[in-house]
């Protein structure tokens with residue numbers, strides 16, 4: 001990892017009952033050796049006093065934030081109320097925190113806390129999308145009992161989890177892939193049955209797109225081999241369409257001379273052996289289709305892998321045995337590490353916004369707890385960057 005860990009964190013606190021949990025967050029950050037600057041909205045001071053934060057941070061909560069902006073490495077807004085989330089999304093600057101957020105050039109993490117109906121309101125959903133598109137990181141909220149005696153999504157993420165993510169964000173060098181060439185495959189292949197029908201899978205391409213975006217953000221030159229992606233394609237990245245497994249093989253192998261290859265695509269293992277020309281019209285006959293195995297692109301990349309090249313495979317498997325199988329695949333396909341995700345769970349993985357994955361390498365394994373796929377991409381590329389010696 002990078003030699004000099006970043007140190008100053010602005011902790012923004014808004015008017016929410018969860019403000020008391022921000023005290024614990026400040027304590028954890030100080031324990032990690034960070035310099036913490038509390039930034040309280042007037043609303044926050046209705047819940048917890050300025051003096052409490054100043055004592056825990058061992059630092060004053062400044063009325064003028066500007067002198068602190070250039071020395072800070074991270075702004076965390078925890079809790080972020082629906083009101084502050086809206087202001088951040090729209091660039092309003094009507095108090096010390098929203099002013100700081102608008103003037104701050106570094107990474108921003110928000111931990112929303114609000115009533116479940118506020119969280120689910122289309123206005124909040126749209127604000128959140130805007131913030132994510134601006135590169136803001138979001139953690140939580142979690143489901144549970146809320147202040148008004150209701151239950152649902154809206155509780156601020158636990159301070160411990162926020163502190164862990166802060167550690168990752170502070171350890172992450174934004175330019176850690178500068179000058180590197182990265183090839184990402186994403187989406188799911190479709191294998192023709194006839195002129196109009198295909199056999200496909202539920203992969204949306206979201207994970208691979210998030211990886212391509214994050215690699216680009218870190219300064220890499222990125223090519224995305226795209227198989228039927230159903231989410232918006234990233235900008236600043238070269239996109240090569242590859243609808244079938246054969247296309248993925250051809251396009252990927254032709255571009256394999258890069259520093260990093262991330263095989264996030266769900267490539268068909270089998271395809272119809274004899275797809276029909278034109279459309280098969282309906283009749284009362286059975287339609288039997290024989291499938292033949294496709295070429296394993298990752299295995300071929302593994303055979304050709306040169307020293308120092310990072311080759312990452314993705315394994316979609318079910319349950320406990322998945323990690324063991326990922327380890328076997330890692331050995332068989334000569335990858336650097338495998339990203340395993342459990343497709344028996346409906347809340348993560350295929351076609352979901354969130355993922356929980358386990359990174360499996362020859363040295364061991366590490367689980368990246370459930371989070372937005374963009375955050376999972378950050379963790380995967382942190383690993384890649386540190387293996388390249390730049391993280």
Ligand code: CTP
Nearest residue numbers: 263265267268294295296297298313314315316
């Ligand atoms: N892969 C590939 N070429 C194929 C099939 C898969 O390059 N024809 C890649 C995928 O992009 C992914 C990894 O191999 O990175 C998945 O490995 P695979 O052995 O296909 O595992 P799963 O499909 O997850 O599991 P199973 O073996 O149970 O099908």
